Amino acid sequence: MGAAAAATLDYDAQLMLRVKEGDSPSFGVLLKKHRSSVIHFVYRMVQEQGVAEELAQEVFLRVYRSRSTYEPTAKFKTWLFRIAAHMALNWLRDEKHERGQERLDDASTDLPARQISDWRLSVEQKLVDDVKLDEVRRAVAALPDKQRAAVLMHKYEEMEYTQIAQVLGCSESAVKSLLYRAYETLRVRLAHMGTI
Amino acid sequence: MNCLTEDHNLEMLVAYAAGTLDLETAQALEQHLAGCAACRSAAAGQIAVWKALDAWEAPAVSPDFDRRLYRRIEQGVRLSWWGRLTRPFRAMPLSQALPLTASAGLLLMAGLILRHPGPIAPHRDIVRAKQVERTLDDLDLLRQFGTPDSTESVHRHAM
Numbered sequence: 458m459g460a461a462a463a464a465t466l467d468y469d470a471q472l473m474l475r476v477k478e479g480d481s482p483s484f485g486v487l488l489k490k491h492r493s494s495v496i497h498f499v500y501r502m503v504q505e506q507g508v509a510e511e512l513a514q515e516v517f518l519r520v521y522r523s524r525s526t527y528e529p530t531a532k533f534k535t536w537l538f539r540i541a542a543h544m545a546l547n548w549l550r551d552e553k554h555e556r557g558q559e560r561l562d563d564a565s566t567d568l569p570a571r572q573i574s575d576w577r578l579s580v581e582q583k584l585v586d587d588v589k590l591d592e593v594r595r596a597v598a599a600l601p602d603k604q605r606a607a608v609l610m611h612k613y614e615e616m617e618y619t620q621i622a623q624v625l626g627c628s629e630s631a632v633k634s635l636l637y638r639a640y641e642t643l644r645v646r647l648a649h650m651g652t653i
Numbered sequence: 654m655n656c657l658t659e660d661h662n663l664e665m666l667v668a669y670a671a672g673t674l675d676l677e678t679a680q681a682l683e684q685h686l687a688g689c690a691a692c693r694s695a696a697a698g699q700i701a702v703w704k705a706l707d708a709w710e711a712p713a714v715s716p717d718f719d720r721r722l723y724r725r726i727e728q729g730v731r732l733s734w735w736g737r738l739t740r741p742f743r744a745m746p747l748s749q750a751l752p753l754t755a756s757a758g759l760l761l762m763a764g765l766i767l768r769h770p771g772p773i774a775p776h777r778d779i780v781r782a783k784q785v786e787r788t789l790d791d792l793d794l795l796r797q798f799g800t801p802d803s804t805e806s807v808h809r810h811a812m
Contacts, residue, residue, distance in 0.1 A: 496714050593708065
């Protein structure tokens, strides 16, 4: 890679190139910078903390193992999330295959009974918030996998359409369509929660 | 202004809900919302979605996440070729691993046999033929060199 091309690289890609050259501390910098966003993204995809951390470990292991073949063809974050999305989507596919979407179908059955004493307002408020958050979680979980991934990258990672398209391996217009349908579905399911 | 319900206006709808729309566009949009019930509903719904998603915080990352990762990286670096080869079978229960090992063994043997199909018999025949040939040559030599002696000895005995 020429010096001019290297200059246009984002800082993370430059760090990854240093990892490629054997500079391990640069990997530590990348891990520190992206650890939370990768784990949170995977968590919101799979909605199980233990699984999310295991998958995130695999993501960073793959990043480290592929250091020798790394080529900065896209933004580092796009490449990283491509791996993360791939891991999460594969896990969801396998999980659905095993459980037959058991967890999504029983949406209304496993909520705990909420019998709240009137005199404990703070506890009541906490429970109401919990119920609302549970509703958000279920609404996101009920989205088709790619729509869910697109919404999470758009909302929480503030990624551009082109980046999301590169992560999901589709066109920019397909991403817009995914997001439009996803937000439309969420509006229907969550419109009553304007006061959360 | 076009309606927000059209998908090419998604960016404007999202930006309005997120409060990141510039003042001028926001004012134009609000004028439009005042007279368009469908867009008003979409905007209110999107604001609700945005707030709801904002409220969903992911749990904190385990404090030993990095330590576990570095340990796995170190293990991966230390792993020998035999370790890499057997790694997929390690987590497997014995009931699954045994038939797989047996099958792998059978395949290996079959491969070795197919690589050397019936090798011994032709080789042995060639050796035998060569030995016969050599013996005949030797006899020829003996005959050539031995005839005068043998005739001489026969004469000697006769005398």
